[in-house]
Amino acid sequence: MKPELIEALGRIVGPRWLRHRRAELATYTMDGLPTRESYPGVVVMPKTAGEVCEVVRLLHLVDVPFVARGAGTGLSGGAVADPDAVLIALGRMNRILQVDPCRRRARVEPGVVNARLSEATAPHGLQYVPDPSSQAACTVGGNVAENAGGPHCLKYGVTTNHIVELEVVLPDGSTTRLGSRQGEPWGPDLVGLFVGSEGMFGIATEITVRLEPLPESVRTMLADFSTVRAASQAVSAIIAAGIVPAALEMMDRACVAAVEASIYAAGYPTDAAAVLLVELDGQTDAVEAEAKTVVSLLQERGARTVRSASTPADRARLWQGRKKAFGAMGRIAPDLAVQDAVVPRSALPDIMDRIEEIRLSYGLTISNVFHAGDGNLHPNISFDRRDPNVAGRVHDACRDIMAACVAAGGSITGEHGVGSDKIDYMPSIFDAETLGAMRAVRRVFDPAERANPGKVIPLHACREWRAARGVR
Amino acid sequence: MSDHAIFARLRALLGTSGVERDADGLPCATPDTADALSLVCRLAHEEGWKIRIEGRGTWLPSDAPADLAVSSRGLDQVVSVSPADLVATVQAGATLDSVRRRLAEEGMWLALDPPGRPERSVGSIIATATAGPLRQGFGPVRDHVLGCTVATGDGRLVKAGGRVVKNVAGYDLTKLHVGGFGGFGIIAEVHLRLRALPRADVTLLARGPRDTLTSAARDLIAARLLPGALELLSPALAAEADWILAARFVGTDAAVQADVRRLSSLGELPWQPVPTDRTAAFWSMVSRGSLGGPITLRLGVLGDGIDDSIDLLSHDLDEGLVAAGAGAGMIRWTGNAPVEQLRAVRRAGAAREIPMTLERAPWALRRALGHFGAYREGVGQLVGRLRDSFDPRQCLSVALEAGND
Numbered sequence A: 001m002k003p004e005l006i007e008a009l010g011r012i013v014g015p016r017w018l019r020h021r022r023a024e025l026a027t028y029t030m031d032g033l034p035t036r037e038s039y040p041g042v043v044v045m046p047k048t049a050g051e052v053c054e055v056v057r058l059l060h061l062v063d064v065p066f067v068a069r070g071a072g073t074g075l076s077g078g079a080v081a082d083p084d085a086v087l088i089a090l091g092r093m094n095r096i097l098q099v100d101p102c103r104r105r106a107r108v109e110p111g112v113v114n115a116r117l118s119e120a121t122a123p124h125g126l127q128y129v130p131d132p133s134s135q136a137a138c139t140v141g142g143n144v145a146e147n148a149g150g151p152h153c154l155k156y157g158v159t160t161n162h163i164v165e166l167e168v169v170l171p172d173g174s175t176t177r178l179g180s181r182q183g184e185p186w187g188p189d190l191v192g193l194f195v196g197s198e199g200m201f202g203i204a205t206e207i208t209v210r211l212e213p214l215p216e217s218v219r220t221m222l223a224d225f226s227t228v229r230a231a232s233q234a235v236s237a238i239i240a241a242g243i244v245p246a247a248l249e250m251m252d253r254a255c256v257a258a259v260e261a262s263i264y265a266a267g268y269p270t271d272a273a274a275v276l277l278v279e280l281d282g283q284t285d286a287v288e289a290e291a292k293t294v295v296s297l298l299q300e301r302g303a304r305t306v307r308s309a310s311t312p313a314d315r316a317r318l319w320q321g322r323k324k325a326f327g328a329m330g331r332i333a334p335d336l337a338v339q340d341a342v343v344p345r346s347a348l349p350d351i352m353d354r355i356e357e358i359r360l361s362y363g364l365t366i367s368n369v370f371h372a373g374d375g376n377l378h379p380n381i382s383f384d385r386r387d388p389n390v391a392g393r394v395h396d397a398c399r400d401i402m403a404a405c406v407a408a409g410g411s412i413t414g415e416h417g418v419g420s421d422k423i424d425y426m427p428s429i430f431d432a433e434t435l436g437a438m439r440a441v442r443r444v445f446d447p448a449e450r451a452n453p454g455k456v457i458p459l460h461a462c463r464e465w466r467a468a469r470g471v472r
Numbered sequence B: 001m002s003d004h005a006i007f008a009r010l011r012a013l014l015g016t017s018g019v020e021r022d023a024d025g026l027p028c029a030t031p032d033t034a035d036a037l038s039l040v041c042r043l044a045h046e047e048g049w050k051i052r053i054e055g056r057g058t059w060l061p062s063d064a065p066a067d068l069a070v071s072s073r074g075l076d077q078v079v080s081v082s083p084a085d086l087v088a089t090v091q092a093g094a095t096l097d098s099v100r101r102r103l104a105e106e107g108m109w110l111a112l113d114p115p116g117r118p119e120r121s122v123g124s125i126i127a128t129a130t131a132g133p134l135r136q137g138f139g140p141v142r143d144h145v146l147g148c149t150v151a152t153g154d155g156r157l158v159k160a161g162g163r164v165v166k167n168v169a170g171y172d173l174t175k176l177h178v179g180g181f182g183g184f185g186i187i188a189e190v191h192l193r194l195r196a197l198p199r200a201d202v203t204l205l206a207r208g209p210r211d212t213l214t215s216a217a218r219d220l221i222a223a224r225l226l227p228g229a230l231e232l233l234s235p236a237l238a239a240e241a242d243w244i245l246a247a248r249f250v251g252t253d254a255a256v257q258a259d260v261r262r263l264s265s266l267g268e269l270p271w272q273p274v275p276t277d278r279t280a281a282f283w284s285m286v287s288r289g290s291l292g293g294p295i296t297l298r299l300g301v302l303g304d305g306i307d308d309s310i311d312l313l314s315h316d317l318d319e320g321l322v323a324a325g326a327g328a329g330m331i332r333w334t335g336n337a338p339v340e341q342l343r344a345v346r347r348a349g350a351a352r353e354i355p356m357t358l359e360r361a362p363w364a365l366r367r368a369l370g371h372f373g374a375y376r377e378g379v380g381q382l383v384g385r386l387r388d389s390f391d392p393r394q395c396l397s398v399a400l401e402a403g404n405d
């Protein structure tokens, strides 16, 4: 990175908010993905949208790529920058600008931590629903870029269903507003297009979200099963009964074992093949009645025991293991490859069998914790990346799991994004035509492809790239 | 190229059964596969022909100037329904009615009740993003579309999204086609998110002065009731003497009963239940109401802005036929007005930060006003470049903005 550029950037954000010495950059070499590491050229930490705009305009003029970064909890390598790029860390833009309880909207800066937003709206009886397990750390800006999900997205939808308006700085340094406070677009749905664009369309500098009322009553149930198949069938039975639980989460034996061996032990039965968490919310009478139905459905499908909780403390205990599952798995080995894939819900039992086969054939430790209600799997592989024998096996196992999910009619990612981690799998679900269209849309926002370069779209698989080189 | 030559070229491509002449003698292609659709688009692109996109012709009039029409009529299949996954794949020309019936047979439900006739094509609902009253409880059209296959203006077949409810692989191109009025391509097939057929479905009506009803609606939402629909209807639309507030509760018996009990306990309005056997007819009357004039506008408003916005409409246009989501916001106005008046009302709306979409109108008005207007700074450029990338020779005769041909 040229010293003049570093100096010019320092003038915009103030020298205190710029990092360029190698030791200083070490904290920014990775995100939550353990397999990708790179030193950014320089890190800047703007405080305002105006500063972001100035930084981006400067980079546009000198033709230097940049990568936006929230909390760096992403699991697909999205917030990692190459040495020729500037990392724009947005953590200082952490103001909640407005909470409008009457209209059920909040306007925030991108660096606001997800959980803080719901804390701020709770006194008004409102919540910001999307609740990734990383919510204590991840930012709303990162959630927008990844279209993050969470356990409570089964009933209420993922990030994209809760974002109504965005102020974005485009890669040429211009600022524009997409969408409207009302949620009705002024034209085509560019908010919908921007959410999930993984930092490649520009930087969101202000985000208006929809808030939902806190439910009057919540009931959490924990059921354990002697087979994963029975648990999956219970999931289908609940949905088929017309009940839409707020959350429907499953953990397999390996996951339960990890949780129970950790400080997060939640009293889950370690001899169960699968544990299912079902949460219902709504009006008290409705929740009570639906809970009865759910309990009998769970029992009909072979639940061995069903525990039920409705006080916040008891519910928190049932949830604890689920919420801390990643942390617990992280204790098994130095590294954890948190995988993310989706299958149609009806394919759950078969895919779980297939993952078990893959685990055995590569001799790995895989624990599964996932959003069973929407078929969003997280087969997590515990390993040690310093062990040269294991890295290849982890990679191959992930590849096989992705292939199995795609073959089942699913997707390679349900909430963690493509980033650099999944880029090679993109051609397995999108043809060259579609990848080409995605790239063309990206170039509408970023003609020079300087925003988060090298992520999401495998250029060599796009139609126009192939055509230009005569590849068929 | 002459009309005859276009007709002949299309027949060579699709066979005799795939091309007809419409009432005006315009060649009309009715491809029955997505591939055939994309071939038609590619040919039009190569030849520089203008395409008029048609569904069943029951919502937007088929009057855009063009060298040929491309109808989704031949793409009328329900390709698959997976009750266990709550997903259906449907071709764009399938009618809403046929899809609903097929889903009901399997105990499934699509929570969309768009304005217009039951034989509207699914593609037209998605392309125009015309959600109806159920938007209150089940979200706008975009929330129901998991993916789509689209033929671009230059004949590429783009397959956006997928068949699973949760999916963040790649950019969310589906969003561009939902409410894109076909300006980014012709929808061939969609993957829809379904729900289990509700066990209970209860509608109650209250009648009275408009502001009483809107204020009661706000209280109802504040009391955390969860109506599937909460629609305010103008006397003209409901063919009644007074304004009507219609509350519809759908879901499990327990949830619906709980809401209905709570509603009565609020005690502000004398709610009257619609007899079960008349519920469907009532909501179908509401849907058709928006066809009562040649022009339909959609305004994005929040609950507390409904009264003001309806005042604005009745002052600048006329009271027209109004259906408004009293909780989630959104006003649909149907009536007739000259172009200058419409332009003025859109400007007045923009000054109040109210987006106003021209949902339905004859071509002359669509062309003069555009479906969209008053883009914010920078947005127009993005939209223009997006159109260029999906339809480089502007073959798709769609007036997203004013002045387009």
Ligand SMILES: Cc1cc2nc3c(=O)[nH]c(=O)nc-3n(C[C@H](O)[C@H](O)[C@H](O)COP(=O)(O)OP(=O)(O)OC[C@H]3O[C@@H](n4cnc5c(N)ncnc54)[C@H](O)[C@@H]3O)c2cc1C
Pocket: A031, A032, A067, A068, A069, A070, A071, A072, A073, A074, A075, A077, A078, A079, A090, A110, A131, A132, A133, A134, A137, A138, A139, A140, A141, A142, A143, A144, A145, A146, A147, A148, A149, A150, A151, A198, A199, A200, A202, A203, A204, A205, A326, A327, A415, A416, A452
């Ligand atoms: C233990 C753990 C549990 C997790 N659980 C979940 C879960 O349940 N559900 C889920 O969806 N994810 C989960 N994640 C993944 C991660 O937390 C989410 O992807 C989150 O949205 C990332 O937010 P972040 O602020 O850390 O973003 P970062 O990791 O910093 O960045 C992510 C991407 O967003 C871009 N970006 C960041 N800010 C902006 C902005 N303002 N404008 C434009 N682009 C921007 C970056 O360039 C990058 O591509 C989990 C991660 C961990 C470590």
